[in-house]
Amino acid sequence: MPSVRPPKRQRQLPSDAASKGTRSAPFGHRLLWLAVPAVAGLAVYLVGGRGVHTFNINDSGSAPEITYLPSVKRASYVVADLPGKGKGLVAIRDIKQGELVIQESPLFTVPTSTSESPTALIARLLRNAPAEGRDAFLNLSYVNFPEGVDPKTSPDQVALAIFQTNAVAAGEQAGIFPGMARLNHGCSSAFNVVYTWREREQQLFVYALRDVQRGQELLTTYTDTKRTRQERRGFLSQQYGFKCTCAVCSLDDAASQASDERLTTIARYYVHFASWGSGTISGVEAISTINKIWSLEEEEGYWSERGRLAADAAWIAASHSDASAARLWAQLAIRWYTYEVGADSDLVSEVRRIAADPEEHPAWSSREPLVVGGPLALR
Numbered sequence: 001m002p003s004v005r006p007p008k009r010q011r012q013l014p015s016d017a018a019s020k021g022t023r024s025a026p027f028g029h030r031l032l033w034l035a036v037p038a039v040a041g042l043a044v045y046l047v048g049g050r051g052v053h054t055f056n057i058n059d060s061g062s063a064p065e066i067t068y069l070p071s072v073k074r075a076s077y078v079v080a081d082l083p084g085k086g087k088g089l090v091a092i093r094d095i096k097q098g099e100l101v102i103q104e105s106p107l108f109t110v111p112t113s114t115s116e117s118p119t120a121l122i123a124r125l126l127r128n129a130p131a132e133g134r135d136a137f138l139n140l141s142y143v144n145f146p147e148g149v150d151p152k153t154s155p156d157q158v159a160l161a162i163f164q165t166n167a168v169a170a171g172e173q174a175g176i177f178p179g180m181a182r183l184n185h186g187c188s189s190a191f192n193v194v195y196t197w198r199e200r201e202q203q204l205f206v207y208a209l210r211d212v213q214r215g216q217e218l219l220t221t222y223t224d225t226k227r228t229r230q231e232r233r234g235f236l237s238q239q240y241g242f243k244c245t246c247a248v249c250s251l252d253d254a255a256s257q258a259s260d261e262r263l264t265t266i267a268r269y270y271v272h273f274a275s276w277g278s279g280t281i282s283g284v285e286a287i288s289t290i291n292k293i294w295s296l297e298e299e300e301g302y303w304s305e306r307g308r309l310a311a312d313a314a315w316i317a318a319s320h321s322d323a324s325a326a327r328l329w330a331q332l333a334i335r336w337y338t339y340e341v342g343a344d345s346d347l348v349s350e351v352r353r354i355a356a357d358p359e360e361h362p363a364w365s366s367r368e369p370l371v372v373g374g375p376l377a378l379r
């Protein structure tokens with residue numbers, strides 16, 4: 001059975017065990033394209049500064065090309081041409097941590113394996129897509145085009161390459177979201193927005209993980225960046241055809257080495273605390289490891305996946321009947337899930353229930369009673 005190459009970009013927040021079982025909703029695609037009017041006289045310049053690039057969006061020069069944008073309550077960005085990156089999304093106003101930036105239905109989704117040829121499958125889905133969506137798709141960038149094939153005479157191959165460069169996980173499927181597809185990549189502390197597929201809405205939601213200033217580029221991450229600069233760059237160059245020069249990859253060698261050490265230690269700690277699941281380490285050790293991850297992530301500026309981490313800690317505390325710790329971790333999970341997946345998400349509802357009554361946790365008292373300890377971090 002030929003397999004459609006899985007989306008290279010991993011979903012930012014793998015659903016935790018508590019949310020499983022809610023992922024069976026049938027597809028009901030609804031395209032919510034919204035043409036955002038061109039902003040007159042908007043120019044975009046690279047001005048740089050303190051490792052974080054900002055873009056001057058004053059009213060001189062020519063208007064950047066504005067393409068289709070997905071459904072948003074209040075547009076907060078434009079699509080702009082960015083030196084060395086193709087297009088990208090730049091904030092046209094300050095964006096607050098936890099703000100919904102993009103809410104988008106898929107143009108189409110595909111199963112990750114199919115009996116149909118992947119090229120034929122993508123071509124067929126594209127033919128059936130609405131005209132404006134098809135145009136938006138065909139405008140997207142692509143890399144890794146097979147050598148010796150002429151893109152001008154191979155539209156189906158081009159469509160497959162576009163799919164492979166831009167698709168992201170949409171539940172059990174891979175989906176194309178032409179609006180969010182313009183998001184470029186940043187590593188560890190450099191990315192400022194995260195995306196998640198919400199099963200109930202059958203849509204992709206992009207939230208600001210941190211405050212974003214007007215003129216700053218919106219960046220997500222294409223991969224697990226809890227690895228060294230060399231490994232990250234190797235992956236990104238091979239899969240996405242670019243050398244990452246984000247604020248973290250541009251650190252001087254000493255600072256980069258310190259960041260690499262933090263990130264690889266965090267990754268090692270993740271594996272360690274997960275071994276609580278098989279009973280290899282105690283609940284106290286698991287929680288202590290989570291606290292170490294939290295503090296290293298604070299040092300690194302790596303804030304992603306914190307909702308999930310705190311929810312896992314609440315799970316461990318509830319399993320050991322430590323109600324007070326479970327409540328505190330659940331409160332922290334509410335806070336970070338709210339930033340990452342939205343206050344109205346199923347994940348936030350679930351942790352709200354645990355914060356209100358830890359004994360409601362499905363794992364409550366499934367291990368020996370133990371005081372495992374709460375979060376050391378205040379935020």
Ligand SMILES: C[S@@+](CC[C@H](N)C(=O)[O-])C[C@H]1O[C@@H](n2cnc3c(N)ncnc32)[C@H](O)[C@@H]1O
Nearest residue numbers: 085086087141143166181182183184185240242
């Ligand atoms: C999903 S697309 C992102 C939008 C793309 N820049 C465009 O013009 O449509 C992925 C491609 O964007 C480019 N890209 C993404 N992040 C980048 C970065 N940090 N630096 C340079 N190029 C980047 C690479 O060419 C990559 O293959």
